[in-house]
Every structure is written in structure tokens, then in C-alpha cells.
Amino acid sequence: TARQWGVRARSFDVFVRRVMTMAAQQANQPLQVLDVGAGNGWLSYRMRELGHCAIALDVRTDHVDGLGAAAAYAGTIGPLFPRICATFDALPVADGSCDIVVFNASVHYALDLRRVLGEARRVVRPGGSIAIIDSPFYRAEQAGQQMVGEKQTNARADFGADADALTALPFIEFLTTERLAESSRALDIVWRRHRVRYPLWYELRPLKAFLNNQRAPSRFDVWVGTAP
Numbered sequence: 001t002a003r004q005w006g007v008r009a010r011s012f013d014v015f016v017r018r019v020m021t022m023a024a025q026q027a028n029q030p031l032q033v034l035d036v037g038a039g040n041g042w043l044s045y046r047m048r049e050l051g052h053c054a055i056a057l058d059v060r061t062d063h064v065d066g067l068g069a070a071a072a073y074a075g076t077i078g079p080l081f082p083r084i085c086a087t088f089d090a091l092p093v094a095d096g097s098c099d100i101v102v103f104n105a106s107v108h109y110a111l112d113l114r115r116v117l118g119e120a121r122r123v124v125r126p127g128g129s130i131a132i133i134d135s136p137f138y139r140a141e142q143a144g145q146q147m148v149g150e151k152q153t154n155a156r157a158d159f160g161a162d163a164d165a166l167t168a169l170p171f172i173e174f175l176t177t178e179r180l181a182e183s184s185r186a187l188d189i190v191w192r193r194h195r196v197r198y199p200l201w202y203e204l205r206p207l208k209a210f211l212n213n214q215r216a217p218s219r220f221d222v223w224v225g226t227a228p
Contacts, residue, residue: 031099037106041070105134113183130225136218144174146215189225
């Protein structure tokens with residue numbers, strides 16, 4: 001998966017430069033980051049390396065790609081960051097306790113985007129940020145729906161015996177600017193896109209799709225919401 005992580009590294013770099021660094025300069029102290037959909041805790045680990053505080057939250061606790069796998073970081077960054085098993089729509093975190101809530105390749109697994117963003121809005125402090133990284137955004141709703149259809153059609157071939165379990169829940173699967181705006185309308189969140197400059201082969205995907213008469217691919221830019 002080195003090629004995939006080479007792409008994701010670009011997203012992380014933009015997140016650090018455009019979100020973390022600017023927020024840390026304004027606060028002039030370590031930040032409290034809630035890493036939602038943390039998986040094995042790699043982003044929380046990087047936050048600790050940068051001198052910030054992090055809480056890793058995920059529904060998985062296994063030692064493969066869940067919170068249990070974060071045990072591998074013990075001893076390299078001092079005390080291990082807190083790990084919480086919870087869902088996105090019921091964050092067990094106090095109101096206004098986080099400087100940044102980051103959905104780490106995870107918000108497209110929400111069942112109710114409005115509720116999930118509402119929880120993030122609740123726990124972020126006034127003036128804090130909600131960041132979405134590595135979730136698929138489509139320019140048009142139709143392209144996203146086509147992707148979902150392809151996923152359902154290919155589920156058995158891609159996932160084998162696990163196909164039914166992995167496709168059972170009605171995740172939102174993707175985002176558009178319209179979906180994000182509609183779900184944030186009552187939350188007083190202002191969103192800004194930070195474009196990620198990906199490797200050339202990745203940036204050429206739309207052209208390749210057009211020439212092959214395929215649906216338009218998604219983008220994985222960094223989206224940052226601020227709340228007064």
C-alpha cells in the first residue's frame with residue numbers, strides 16, 4: 001500500500017501546514033486534538049511527535065488496524081495517548097474541550113452526517129477547527145452515487161465472504177460541497193477547502209476517466225470548518 005500512503009502523506013502535510021501550524025501559532029501552546037476514526041493511531045502519534053496532545057477515537061479496538069495496534073508506539077513518545085472506543089455520533093468528550101477535531105479518513109463512514117458534525121461542533125472550542133482529511137469528495141452527486149453502485153456490484157469479488165457485513169450499514173460513503181453545506185447549515189460552521197497537490201499520476205485521473213468514458217473520480221482535499 002506504499003503508493004496509497006504516498007498520496008495520503010500529501011494530505012497530512014497540508015493538514016499540518018494549513019491547520020495545525022497556524023492554530024498552534026495563535027494558541028502559543030500545545031493543542032488538544034481529537035482524532036476521530038483514528039484506526040491504529042498513526043495521526044495521534046504524529047501529533048504527539050509535534051508536541052501536541054491527542055485523543056484517538058475509533059470503533060475498532062483490534063491489534064491489526066484498530067486502537068489496540070497503537071500499543072506499538074508505547075515508549076517512543078512517552079506515555080501513550082488516550083484511546084477511546086466510541087462512535088462518531090456520540091463522542092464521550094466534554095463540550096468545548098478540543099482545539100481541533102479531525103476526521104481521519106473516516107467521516108464518509110457516518111450514518112447521519114448532520115449528527116456527526118453536530119457532535120464535532122459541540123466538543124470543539126469557540127474558534128477551533130473541524131478538519132476532514134482523506135474522505136472522497138465528488139463535484140457531482142451523480143458521480144458519487146455511481147461509485148456507491150460500483151462498490152455494491154463488486155463487493156463480493158472485492159471482499160469475499162465479508163461482503164455482506166461490510167456493505168450492510170448505510171454509510172453516507174462520500175461528500176459533496178452541497179452535502180457538507182446542508183448538514184452544517186444549522187451548526188454555524190464555515191468551511192474552506194485546502195487543495196492538495198498530489199503526484200502527477202493521481203492528478204491525471206480525471207483526464208484518464210474522461211478519455212475512457214468513465215465516471216469522474218473523487219478528490220481528497222483537506223476541508224476545514226471553523227466555528228465562532
